[in-house]
Amino acid sequence: MNDALLNLLRCPFCGTRLSLVDTGATVRVNGQIRSGVIACGCCAFPIVSGIPVLIADDVTRQAVRALEAGQPEDALLGLLGLQGDRVEQFRTLLATPEGTYQSALKLLSVDAEGTYFLYRFSDPTFLVAEAIVRALAPYGATRNGPILDLCGGCGHLTNVLASLAPNVVTPAQTVVTDLYFWKLWLATRFTAPGAAAVCCNADAPLPFARDLFSMVVLTDAFPYIWHKRLCADEMARVSRSDGTLLLPHLHNVLGENFSAGSTLSPADYRDLFVMGHTRLFSDATLLDDLLANSTIDLTKHRSPEEIGNEPSLTLVASSLSRTFKTHAIPERDGVEGELIVNPLYNVERGHERSVLTLTFPTPEYEAEFEDCRRYLPASVTIDADVSGPLAPAMFGSQYSELRRRRILVDAPPRYRD
Numbered sequence: 001m002n003d004a005l006l007n008l009l010r011c012p013f014c015g016t017r018l019s020l021v022d023t024g025a026t027v028r029v030n031g032q033i034r035s036g037v038i039a040c041g042c043c044a045f046p047i048v049s050g051i052p053v054l055i056a057d058d059v060t061r062q063a064v065r066a067l068e069a070g071q072p073e074d075a076l077l078g079l080l081g082l083q084g085d086r087v088e089q090f091r092t093l094l095a096t097p098e099g100t101y102q103s104a105l106k107l108l109s110v111d112a113e114g115t116y117f118l119y120r121f122s123d124p125t126f127l128v129a130e131a132i133v134r135a136l137a138p139y140g141a142t143r144n145g146p147i148l149d150l151c152g153g154c155g156h157l158t159n160v161l162a163s164l165a166p167n168v169v170t171p172a173q174t175v176v177t178d179l180y181f182w183k184l185w186l187a188t189r190f191t192a193p194g195a196a197a198v199c200c201n202a203d204a205p206l207p208f209a210r211d212l213f214s215m216v217v218l219t220d221a222f223p224y225i226w227h228k229r230l231c232a233d234e235m236a237r238v239s240r241s242d243g244t245l246l247l248p249h250l251h252n253v254l255g256e257n258f259s260a261g262s263t264l265s266p267a268d269y270r271d272l273f274v275m276g277h278t279r280l281f282s283d284a285t286l287l288d289d290l291l292a293n294s295t296i297d298l299t300k301h302r303s304p305e306e307i308g309n310e311p312s313l314t315l316v317a318s319s320l321s322r323t324f325k326t327h328a329i330p331e332r333d334g335v336e337g338e339l340i341v342n343p344l345y346n347v348e349r350g351h352e353r354s355v356l357t358l359t360f361p362t363p364e365y366e367a368e369f370e371d372c373r374r375y376l377p378a379s380v381t382i383d384a385d386v387s388g389p390l391a392p393a394m395f396g397s398q399y400s401e402l403r404r405r406r407i408l409v410d411a412p413p414r415y416r417d
């Protein structure tokens, strides 16, 4: 993090500014604060691997003590929750220049969430969220303020948001937050290195100044927040009055969902967000339009009754009426990161020919994301050897279609093994 981001932070408890404490623990690299201790009138918080952790619990307090004792590695291991054999494995990973997101994720994620965070770039719910932010970003970040990706996990959508930020050297154009430090560590190291990360609890007041963000995004997470009214009000507080609140993939209490969380009805979600025009959209219709027409049609807002018992919906709140139009989502053939074969495919190599077979990691993943079959074919033969580094020219006339269907993915460098 840098001093400009520090300037935007506020203590989630007393609401006052935070400043660096002269404990001898501050480490700066190329103008970025890599580690140190920040404090307000009531608390001290650690900055570890450039990530401020604005949570007051024992693990965080231990990290502050480790930093003050000149032990930044202990602070990092504690926040990552690493013990025993995993400590040595982590050190090996750090020492391996070609270490990947996939291998780091395997080490840091101890449950099935790791599956979600490996295949996230081609989930149907991600496709819709990505298309909406691509559609709306011109009305946000490039105009009047940074973007916040709240509960952003390992930073997949943050990667897209950061790529949409204006190409100027200003601080904290894109900020990702999550409750779990290890996810943000992966986000800043691999998935969204262009973003700033802040570890904080969305079930508490948000640690940011008011009227700050041009867009606040919360994807696939609001039902996991217990203090929903507080979180909704906080999203509005930290957003500019001409900003946009975007909540893709809200699980509907009237429908069926995997990992549903504590869900509300469409009307209840709408009533929590009273900023500008608050409109609801059917996730099923958004996906249909995107796959059939490459559009995000924000003229098709629905009443709670029209959404009925559909499993999930998307909420957009904005005072800008021009937000609510039909947005064309252009095909993207360029490569900003590294071109890879979607990790959902098992690859059988032949001479200048590869056979790709869609292979789901678990039956649960297959059931939850079965809509990906609408664009990911069960099997595809590619006239190229995909075992080495990939470049668009290798795929000839097949390339655009392979990209459009997410068989090939523009992933951050070193994403998969």
Ligand SMILES: C[S@@+](CC[C@H](N)C(=O)[O-])C[C@H]1O[C@@H](n2cnc3c(N)ncnc32)[C@H](O)[C@@H]1O
Residues within 6 Å of the ligand: 120, 150, 151, 152, 153, 154, 155, 156, 157, 177, 178, 179, 180, 183, 200, 201, 202, 203, 218, 219, 220, 221, 224, 225
């Ligand atoms: C299903 S994941 C979605 C992640 C990301 N938004 C995406 O779409 O890829 C839900 C995320 O919400 C985070 N989360 C849950 N409760 C939270 C809380 N109280 N504060 C901050 N993050 C929270 C989880 O750690 C997890 O990363």
